[in-house]
Amino acid sequence: xxxxxxxxxxxxxxxxxxxxxxxxxxxxxxxxxxxxxxxxxxxxxxxxxxxxxxxxxxxxxxxxxxxxx
Amino acid sequence: xxxxxxxxxxxxxxxxxxxxxxxxxxxxxxxxxxxxxxxxxxxxxxxxxxxxxxxxxxxxxxxxxxxxxxxxxxxxxxxxxxxxxxxxxxxxxxxxxxxxxxxxxxxxxxxxxxxxxxxxxxxxxxxxxxxxxxxxxxxxxxxxxxxxxxxxxxxxxxxxxxxxxxxxxxxxxxxxxxxxxxxxxxxxxxxxxxxxxxxxxxxxxxxxxxxxxxxxxxxxxxxxxxxxxxxxxxxxxxxxxxxxxxxxxxxxxxxxxxxxxxxxxxxxxxxxxxxxxxxxxxxxxxxxxxxxxxxxxxxxxxxxxxxxxxxxxxxxx
Numbered sequence: 001x002x003x004x005x006x007x008x009x010x011x012x013x014x015x016x017x018x019x020x021x022x023x024x025x026x027x028x029x030x031x032x033x034x035x036x037x038x039x040x041x042x043x044x045x046x047x048x049x050x051x052x053x054x055x056x057x058x059x060x061x062x063x064x065x066x067x068x069x
Numbered sequence: 070x071x072x073x074x075x076x077x078x079x080x081x082x083x084x085x086x087x088x089x090x091x092x093x094x095x096x097x098x099x100x101x102x103x104x105x106x107x108x109x110x111x112x113x114x115x116x117x118x119x120x121x122x123x124x125x126x127x128x129x130x131x132x133x134x135x136x137x138x139x140x141x142x143x144x145x146x147x148x149x150x151x152x153x154x155x156x157x158x159x160x161x162x163x164x165x166x167x168x169x170x171x172x173x174x175x176x177x178x179x180x181x182x183x184x185x186x187x188x189x190x191x192x193x194x195x196x197x198x199x200x201x202x203x204x205x206x207x208x209x210x211x212x213x214x215x216x217x218x219x220x221x222x223x224x225x226x227x228x229x230x231x232x233x234x235x236x237x238x239x240x241x242x243x244x245x246x247x248x249x250x251x252x253x254x255x256x257x258x259x260x261x262x263x264x265x266x267x268x269x270x271x272x273x274x275x276x277x278x279x280x281x282x283x284x285x286x287x288x289x290x291x292x293x294x295x296x297x298x299x300x301x302x303x304x305x306x307x308x309x310x311x312x313x314x315x316x317x318x319x320x321x322x323x324x325x326x327x328x329x330x331x332x333x334x335x336x337x338x339x340x341x342x343x344x345x346x347x348x349x350x351x352x353x354x355x356x357x358x359x360x361x362x363x364x365x366x367x368x369x370x371x372x373x374x375x376x377x378x379x380x381x382x383x384x385x386x
Contacts, residue, residue, distance in 0.1 A: 019184065020186075023186075
């Protein structure tokens with residue numbers, strides 16, 4: 001995956017808030033043939049580097065889980 | 070669960086891809102539970118004009134509180150299939166559009182459906198029909214299947230809703246090309262009568278058409294049954310002003326979607342004579358098959374003018 005900055009004017013990623021991250025990753029691979037380039041806890045974008053870390057056409061799936069402490 | 074002739078259809082047959090998911094979904098969304106699961110009688114394959122090599126597993130799911138009629142899920146393996154109503158819009162004709170049931174709480178059922186990846190043609194809306202108000206949603210499930218849920222609102226039900234989530238299926242809704250012709254089919258072939266037949270213009274958008282078209286084009290509607298009572302009936306809907314595909318030719322096994330309504334009769338031979346006298350061909354000639362949990366039955370099939378399979382069954386006992 002080319003994670004270099006690529007400020008060409010177009011948007012780099014779409015963010016989709018989903019209920020079931022496992023199933024979305026499965027479908028992304030099976031239906032679209034996409035690869036999972038990263039998976040981990042979601043943190044708010046806090047720097048330009050983070051913002052443009054993805055290459056063109058990347059979909060970032062976010063699964064927000066609320067737990068009761 | 071028993072053979073129950075003398076009223077309307079007793080089971081709906083739905084062809085699905087993922088039997089496990091369907092069983093879990095219908096339990097979660099409607100509270101229906103598994104009453105039977107196993108291999109389908111291979112004689113049914115022959116009756117349905119399918120190659121003997123296909124594997125078919127079936128499952129019967131019921132509303133435990135009222136197990137007089139139910140849904141039979143069938144899952145074909147090793148055979149090419151397509152969705153009957155693929156990408157189907159509500160105004161498009163052919164096949165069984167929707168299975169209808171009463172719900173305890175339509176909003177809650179809709180949320181549960183969404184949690185299971187289902188969708189709907191529109192968010193729940195209040196429908197007024199026949200002096201009643203019902204909270205209605207038309208759920209879009211997997212495999213091109215729809216389920217219409219109705220929560221009675223007014224008049225206020227005298228008793229609490231008797232089921233935790235939903236009641237048993239009560240109606241097989243069909244989008245037809247010609248309401249009168251299909252009404253005649255049910256009357257001539259099966260002796261069913263319409264307790265409602267007319268033209269309606271609903272003011273709610275339960276089918277998710279453009280808002281500015283709601284109530285503009287009337288629908289010709291008939292609701293027919295074999296005997297008094299709301300359960301086991303069919304609703305025939307002919308839209309006007311909307312055009313689209315016709316799916317009737319695809320409404321046969323092993324294709325995916327709501328496939329058939331099974332109607333128990335006391336005297337199948339006599340009913341077949343009536344059907345033939347009406348000039349209607351049999352899609353399946355009388356055949357003996359095992360249909361758990363009913364046991365061995367004599368079954369034959371006719372198809373409505375829009376391709377819906379009506380299977381007549383008579384127990385051998």
